[in-house]
Structure formats: structure tokens, C-alpha cells
Amino acid sequence: MNTTKLHDVSFQLASEQEKRTHWKNGWRARSYPHYAAILLVALLIPATLRAADKPRVIATTDGEVDDRSSMIRFLLYTCDFDVAGIVEVNSKYQKKGHSAEHWIQEQLDAYAKVLPNLRKHNAAFPDADSLRRVMRVGNENVDDLYVAPPDMQTKDTAGEQLIIDTLLDNDPRPVHVLSWGGANTTASALWKLKTQYPKVKFDYAVSRIRIYCIWYQDGGGEWIQKNIPEAYINEAYQWDNVWDYESYDNARKENKPSANPPFVQEYMKPAWLDANIKQDHGPLGALTPQKYISEGDTPSFLHLVDNGLQAHVDYTLGGWGGRSVYDDPKYPNHISDKKITDDGDRNKMFWRWVPAAQNDFAARMDWCVKDFSEANHPPIVKLRGEPTCDVKPGDTVTLAADASDPDSDQLSCRWWHYADADSANEMLTIANSDSLDDASFVVPNEPGKQIQIILEVTDNGTPTLVSYQRLICNIK
Structure with a gap:
């Protein structure tokens, strides 16, 4: 051929x-x-990625309980991608944010304790201090949730500046900005780049950004879609009831069915989580705050996992993080999964990959406590x-x-x-x-x-x- x-x-x-x-x-x-x-x-790219080949990522989080579970998983994949930033923000669900609780610092302390064992399995896991150095706080002002960037009360946050600096640096790789909460801090960064920097710098910066929104959880995502049409933005919706609070039948509310088939639900139940993550797997897994798997933000970084699918190069290809399509010619770089199905099932684009992703997570958690020959x-x-x-x-x-x-x-x-x-x-x-x-x-x-x-x-x-x-x- x-x-x-x-x-x-x-x-x-x-x-x-x-x-x-x-x-x-x-x-x-x-x-x-x-x-x-x-x-x-x-x-x-070879199986052991060189640093220059890895996807580059900034995670923004509102600190909701499912974010805290997702962050534990995120830390166990930091050998697969380069973390350029972790930014604490708010959302319509967590209106004041949670940076004052220092929950990420607590997780990084636990990560530091298991790091020597993790490196027995992959030497590329970063130091906890290198992750601490890229932590920032963005906009957690409840009054700015649905305010356009020019009119926000809170501007020039450290989180916003980290996004700007990363998009303008000399590293040629795309920057995947994950919105686990609201996108106002990202929107403010793009607005500042567009209005306060030379056009050539804005064009360079916006050409590199890849935004993955877990729903639009404030006004920022829609504002970017309509006002920065040059920005590649994925509005993910169909992960709900697969990775979220209804990941198995009656998980949150009696007589509330899950979108997951029964064989997938087994990977989301308390028994699986206890045996594979929370119990006897070291201090990081022990911090898991939930009783069952309900990690609504995890799909945003599953495309970045080094599993061979390389879905991060194009979110429309499909992979562990779902599948999206260009859905509106008015917004040429907006993609979403709202209007599509796999085999007629609106959630299958996510749940079809869950068993593999969960087993992989369990193996990573084993790496926290086991020698190479035992894992x-x-x-x-x-x-x-x-x-x-x-x-x-x-x-x-x-x-x-x-x-x-x-x-x-x-x-x-x-x-x-x-x-x-x-x-x-x-x-x-x-x-x-x-x-x-x-x-x-x-x-x-x-x-x-x-x-x-x-x-x-x-x-x-x-x-x-x-x-x-x-x-x-x-x-x-």
C-alpha cells in the first residue's frame, strides 16, 4: 500500500x-x-518519553471533593506529562474556592513520601518541590464568576500570570490547560494577552493553548469561545454519570441508575476503591476523600497518559479522555461531545475505556508500595x-x-x-x-x-x- x-x-x-x-x-x-x-x-515516541516529547499541562482546580480524588490520580501520572502549573480557582459549585485549605500541599507531602518507590518503576516522576514551585492561586472571587474579564474585580492574579508566562515561553509544545472548575482565570489571561501584548505575542500564545473544560463551570469558557475564537477549546459533557457522582447504580441517590454498564460499574464501587487505592497503598492513596470512584475531572488529563493512543495531539481522535467534534462553524476552534454518540450511547465514548484506565490507576498505586518485580x-x-x-x-x-x-x-x-x-x-x-x-x-x-x-x-x-x-x- x-x-x-x-x-x-x-x-x-x-x-x-x-x-x-x-x-x-x-x-x-x-x-x-x-x-x-x-x-x-x-x-x-519511545515508550519512555523524553522530557521534550511529553505533553505539557496546567491543571486548574476549584478544590471540590472530586477534584481532590482526581489530583491523586494526576500525581501518579506526572511521569507521563510535564506539569507547567497547578492553579487554584473557583466555580459555580465551589464559589469561594479552597486554596486556603492547603489540600494540594497535603497531597504533595504524601506524594513526596511515596516518590522514592515510584521511581523504582519510572525515574521520570518529578520532585515534589518542582510541583510546589508551579502552584499558584488564580481568581477565587465569587463576584467574578459570570463577569467578563475586562470588568472583573480581581485581576492580575499569580495563576493568570503563570498561564501567560507559560504560553509565551520558548518551549514549542502545546499547553493543555485543564479546567476542573471555572475558566475565568484562563479567560483573563487570554484577554490580557490580546489587549496588553503585541499581536505577534498573542498569536503565538493562542496558537499553543489547548483548553479542556469539564463543563463550563463559570462564564469563562463561553467567554473564551465567543471572544477568543482563535483558542482551541473542548467543552466536555458526556463524562457525567460515567466518572461523576453517579458512576454506579444508586451511588448517590436511591433508584438513580448509572450510565455505566454493570461490568464498568464494578470498577467504580467502594470495594474496588478500598482494595486498589485507599487501603495498604501508602499515604497518597489513603488521602482519597470519597467512598467510591467519582472523579469528574479525571477525563481532562486521560488523553495525556502515555498509553499509545496519543489522543492529546487531537481531541477529536478519541481516547481515554473521550471524543469530541467541531460542532459549530461560528466558533471554528470549539469542539464538544454534546451532539455525538458511540454506537448510539451518549456516554460510551467515555465508559468504553474505563476498565483499562482503572486497572492502570491500580497499577500506579501499586508502584507506591511495591518493588518493580512485585508490580x-x-x-x-x-x-x-x-x-x-x-x-x-x-x-x-x-x-x-x-x-x-x-x-x-x-x-x-x-x-x-x-x-x-x-x-x-x-x-x-x-x-x-x-x-x-x-x-x-x-x-x-x-x-x-x-x-x-x-x-x-x-x-x-x-x-x-x-x-x-x-x-x-x-x-x-
């Missing part, structure tokens, strides 16, 4: 023509050759050949990869067609889908469409862990 010719590329958003095609054809008909090239570069580690997987290709109708595409396991566990694999995330109309049949190097499929007669294939490789350790690769085929 023909393969794409690579060029020296940087992350860029879809062109206006590509977005119009996306909107016109119901959000699925897309062919992004520049995304394909970017994805190829990303997928060739499990994800398989190492790499496609043979390029992870993007041009194909023609009728071609037979052979699927092959190499895989190994750090713990010498037995591996099994599954190739599957991620039909919800591509534009092909035909559901593909993959022959020998459980063969690592002898699977194949026939390209349908759909020129101009795109096919997305996912490879899952699962070990038989405890807990079972999954690594992935993604193949994108453009039908010519």
Missing part, C-alpha cells in the same frame, strides 16, 4: 475547509492529512511501518506490530475498527483480529473517507494492563 510522505510538521488546527467538510457531513466525514503526519511523529507494568507496543497510510478501494491492508512486556507476562491482542471516530460508512471486518502480525482488512469503496484502526495489547499480569497503537488510513 502507498504511505504518506512525511514533512517537518508542528501541531496545527484543522483548516477552515476541513472544518466545513466536518460540519457539513455530520461531524464524521473528515480527512486531516496534517493530523495524520502529526500522529505519526507522536506515535514514534505490573504496561506492555510496549509499536506498529510495523507507518501509523498513517494512503489506501485505495479494494486494497488488502495487512496489520502488524511488535510487542513485549517488561514483566515477561503473556500478551494477547485485538485489532478493532474505531468506526465511531472515523468517517467510513462501512463497518470493517478484520480477519485474524487476534493476531499481532497477520491481521488484515479490505478497504471499502469509499474514496475520500478515513479509517481508524486500534490495536489493543493486553498482558496477563495483576491488574491486567493495556497498551495501544492507532492506525489511520486515508482512502484515495
Whole structure:
């Protein structure tokens, strides 16, 4: 088969023509050759990421109880991404914020205690002091929740300045700004960049920001969408009832069903949380404040986890953090999951990944207390050949990869067609889908469409862990 010719590329958003095609054809008909090239570069990153290759992130949090649970998980993945900032803000749910309670400092103290053991498993975990140095407080003024940045009473916060400085520094990587609470501090930073800095600096800064909002929890997200249309902003909605307070039947209220299927609910219940996180896993897990898994903010950083999907390069590709689409031509860089489903299920784009994500979390928590030989580690997987290709109708595409396991566990694999995330109309049949190097499929007669294939490789350790690769085929 023909393969794409690579060029020296940087992350860029879809062109206006590509977005119009996306909107016109119901959000699925897309062919992004520049995304394909970017994805190829990303997928060739070795399993142990170099610092310059890691996603870069600023987490903003209102300190709600589920944020505190999410932060514990976040800290266990700081070897997978570079933390440029942790900013405390407020929201319509936590109107005054919680920075005065010093809860993040308490978690960092616990993280410091387990850090020596974590580094037995991955030397890239950062010092607790390096995380303390990038902690800031943003706008926690309740009177500013639904006020436009020019009229806010509280301006020029340390959190706002950290966002500005990060977006203007010389590091070329995109900056993923996660809104676990409100986005007013981020909005104020962008407004200041637009009105008080030279245009060339604003253009540089806004080209690098990638905002992931867990709902719009104040007026900031919508203000950015309408007033800074250059900013890439993801408005995530369908995570609710998957990762939130109703993650299993009757969790918060009697006779209130969960959106999760029964097998997913088992990973969210108190028994799972106690056995895998809270009990006998060290001081960090012991700080978990909830009785069951209800981490509404966790999806915002799951795209950044080094699991092989590389979904952080384009939130519309789909992955552990869900899947979004360009949903309104009036706002060319706004994406959301409000209008889409996976197999007709509005929540499946999140829950389909929960078992793998939860097992991975449990393994990370084991790293806090166990030696390398006693714990499990994800398989190492790499496609043979390029992870993007041009194909023609009728071609037979052979699927092959190499895989190994750090713990010498037995591996099994599954190739599957991620039909919800591509534009092909035909559901593909993959022959020998459980063969690592002898699977194949026939390209349908759909020129101009795109096919997305996912490879899952699962070990038989405890807990079972999954690594992935993604193949994108453009039908010519």
C-alpha cells in the first residue's frame, strides 16, 4: 500500500475547509492529512518519553471533593506529562474556592513520601518541590464568576500570570490547560494577552493553548469561545454519570441508575476503591476523600497518559479522555461531545475505556508500595511501518506490530475498527483480529473517507494492563 510522505510538521488546527467538510457531513466525514503526519511523529515516541516529547499541562482546580480524588490520580501520572502549573480557582459549585485549605500541599507531602518507590518503576516522576514551585492561586472571587474579564474585580492574579508566562515561553509544545472548575482565570489571561501584548505575542500564545473544560463551570469558557475564537477549546459533557457522582447504580441517590454498564460499574464501587487505592497503598492513596470512584475531572488529563493512543495531539481522535467534534462553524476552534454518540450511547465514548484506565490507576498505586518485580507494568507496543497510510478501494491492508512486556507476562491482542471516530460508512471486518502480525482488512469503496484502526495489547499480569497503537488510513 502507498504511505504518506512525511514533512517537518508542528501541531496545527484543522483548516477552515476541513472544518466545513466536518460540519457539513455530520461531524464524521473528515480527512486531516496534517493530523495524520502529526500522529505519526507522536506515535514514534519511545515508550519512555523524553522530557521534550511529553505533553505539557496546567491543571486548574476549584478544590471540590472530586477534584481532590482526581489530583491523586494526576500525581501518579506526572511521569507521563510535564506539569507547567497547578492553579487554584473557583466555580459555580465551589464559589469561594479552597486554596486556603492547603489540600494540594497535603497531597504533595504524601506524594513526596511515596516518590522514592515510584521511581523504582519510572525515574521520570518529578520532585515534589518542582510541583510546589508551579502552584499558584488564580481568581477565587465569587463576584467574578459570570463577569467578563475586562470588568472583573480581581485581576492580575499569580495563576493568570503563570498561564501567560507559560504560553509565551520558548518551549514549542502545546499547553493543555485543564479546567476542573471555572475558566475565568484562563479567560483573563487570554484577554490580557490580546489587549496588553503585541499581536505577534498573542498569536503565538493562542496558537499553543489547548483548553479542556469539564463543563463550563463559570462564564469563562463561553467567554473564551465567543471572544477568543482563535483558542482551541473542548467543552466536555458526556463524562457525567460515567466518572461523576453517579458512576454506579444508586451511588448517590436511591433508584438513580448509572450510565455505566454493570461490568464498568464494578470498577467504580467502594470495594474496588478500598482494595486498589485507599487501603495498604501508602499515604497518597489513603488521602482519597470519597467512598467510591467519582472523579469528574479525571477525563481532562486521560488523553495525556502515555498509553499509545496519543489522543492529546487531537481531541477529536478519541481516547481515554473521550471524543469530541467541531460542532459549530461560528466558533471554528470549539469542539464538544454534546451532539455525538458511540454506537448510539451518549456516554460510551467515555465508559468504553474505563476498565483499562482503572486497572492502570491500580497499577500506579501499586508502584507506591511495591518493588518493580512485585508490580505490573504496561506492555510496549509499536506498529510495523507507518501509523498513517494512503489506501485505495479494494486494497488488502495487512496489520502488524511488535510487542513485549517488561514483566515477561503473556500478551494477547485485538485489532478493532474505531468506526465511531472515523468517517467510513462501512463497518470493517478484520480477519485474524487476534493476531499481532497477520491481521488484515479490505478497504471499502469509499474514496475520500478515513479509517481508524486500534490495536489493543493486553498482558496477563495483576491488574491486567493495556497498551495501544492507532492506525489511520486515508482512502484515495
